[in-house]
Amino acid sequence: MRRILALDIGTVRIGVAVSDPLGMFAQGIAVLPAEGAWLEELDALVARYDPETLLLGIPVRTNGTRGPEALKIEECAEMLGKRYPDLKVMLHDERFSTSIALQALLEGDVSRKDRKGKVDKVAAALILQSWLDRRCGGVS
Secondary structure, three states: OOOEEEEEEOOOEEEEEEEOOOOOOEEEEEEEEOOOOHHHHHHHHHHHHOOOEEEEEEOEOOOOOEOHHHHHHHHHHHHHHHHOOOOEEEEEEOOOHHHHHHHHHHHOOOOHHHHHHHHHHHHHHHHHHHHHHHHOOOOO
């Protein structure tokens, strides 16, 4: 089985996570700047990990609707689908992933300075782990 690469796309940073080769566990691997050459950095990660799927977290509102932020992610998914035609591009509800990631880092007593650089990577890992758990019939 090939890996899954997950993105938590924000306005400032993009968290990146990858699954293990068996598709059971997620690991945060990078934080890319949302402006500039992030696509080239993503190209390198796609080449390195050879994923079968790009999984994008989509911010669904608590009432289940999609707002303007979600529309931007849908546009990004379309662009990535064209950039990587051999990969499946999928969307997964990312509700509260950043809040949960931040809480985990706070509980782990990670300094404010270090949290800023890690929260997006942890959020991407949470999104991916939730998707992996659902796909395998586990609890998420």
